[in-house]
Amino acid sequence: MSKLLRKPENTELKDGLKLVHDVTSENSSLEYVNFKMIDLAPGATYSEVLGKLECCIVAVTGKINVTDQEVVFDNIGTRESVFEKVPTDSVYVSNDRTFEVKAVSQARVALCYSPSEKQLPTKLISASDNGVEHRGTGNNKRMVHNILPDSDPSANSLLVVEVFTESGNWSSYPPHKHDQDNLPEESFLEETYYHEMNPSQGFVFQRVYTDDRSLDETMTVENGNMVIVPVGYHPVGVPEGYTSYYLNVMAGPTRVWKFHNDPDHEWILKG
Numbered sequence: 678m679s680k681l682l683r684k685p686e687n688t689e690l691k692d693g694l695k696l697v698h699d700v701t702s703e704n705s706s707l708e709y710v711n712f713k714m715i716d717l718a719p720g721a722t723y724s725e726v727l728g729k730l731e732c733c734i735v736a737v738t739g740k741i742n743v744t745d746q747e748v749v750f751d752n753i754g755t756r757e758s759v760f761e762k763v764p765t766d767s768v769y770v771s772n773d774r775t776f777e778v779k780a781v782s783q784a785r786v787a788l789c790y791s792p793s794e795k796q797l798p799t800k801l802i803s804a805s806d807n808g809v810e811h812r813g814t815g816n817n818k819r820m821v822h823n824i825l826p827d828s829d830p831s832a833n834s835l836l837v838v839e840v841f842t843e844s845g846n847w848s849s850y851p852p853h854k855h856d857q858d859n860l861p862e863e864s865f866l867e868e869t870y871y872h873e874m875n876p877s878q879g880f881v882f883q884r885v886y887t888d889d890r891s892l893d894e895t896m897t898v899e900n901g902n903m904v905i906v907p908v909g910y911h912p913v914g915v916p917e918g919y920t921s922y923y924l925n926v927m928a929g930p931t932r933v934w935k936f937h938n939d940p941d942h943e944w945i946l947k948g
């Protein structure tokens with residue numbers, strides 16, 4: 678199996694708490710992005726001492742309470758399914774803090790991490806703070822919820838977005854990459870994708886490739902899978918009949934999303 682594709686591991690950590698995914702610098706080639714997905718039954722809790730990591734806690738589905746032991750955000754989260762296609766609530770917690778998530782209802786929660794040194798205030802990023810963007814034309818249309826875009830200075834490194842791509846459409850397309858620390862031309866950002874499909878038996882294709890093709894993998898991605906993008910172009914194609922959702926986390930040495938389109942395919946933007 679591809680090194681970039683991850684199936685849910687679904688490890689039971691304790692009663693009511695399941696670790697669905699766990700991407701770390703130890704078990705992946707990523708240096709700047711760590712990611713966990715957890716499932717919590719009503720009343721279950723998860724807590725963590727962050728150390729030198731900042732964390733964006735995304736209430737992917739269900740309702741949760743979040744505290745950093747000083748500030749409390751109760752009953753956050755807006756949807757039962759991501760395919761309601763409404764933005765959700767998230768909480769940013771800075772390095773050297775401890776946080777706890779408690780499920781009010783059955784909940785799936787994303788924990789998006791990046792190394793961080795300078796403490797910033799804990800912050801609720803409410804659903805209404807998400808910038809909703811419609812990108813592309815024709816079969817390249819997709820909808821983006823900007824949870825933590827680079828225009829929002831609430832984080833030191835993390836960038837977090839949700840993307841919905843309708844049946845028969847493409848996203849991250851034309852293929853682009855952000856793997857050179859060469860601003861203002863391009864930024865270096867690692868990236869993770871957490872995917873869901875509606876209906877859930879669907880699949881999408883994601884290709885990750887570099888100009889020299891030293892990396893060139895095309896993956897069949899199923900509901901709940903993750904794709905890790907250490908470098909390279911990373912387009913997603915969605916077959917007829919299915920809607921695609923993914924949650925992206927990006928981080929690198931500079932918190933700027935400056936991508937470079939594959940010159941072979943950039944023409945479609947002008948066509």
Ligand SMILES: O=C(O)C[C@@H](O)[C@H](O)C(=O)CO
Nearest residue numbers: 812819838840848849850925
């Ligand atoms: O399709 C897009 O506009 C980009 C996103 O799908 C995704 O966030 C990405 O590729 C970021 O580099």
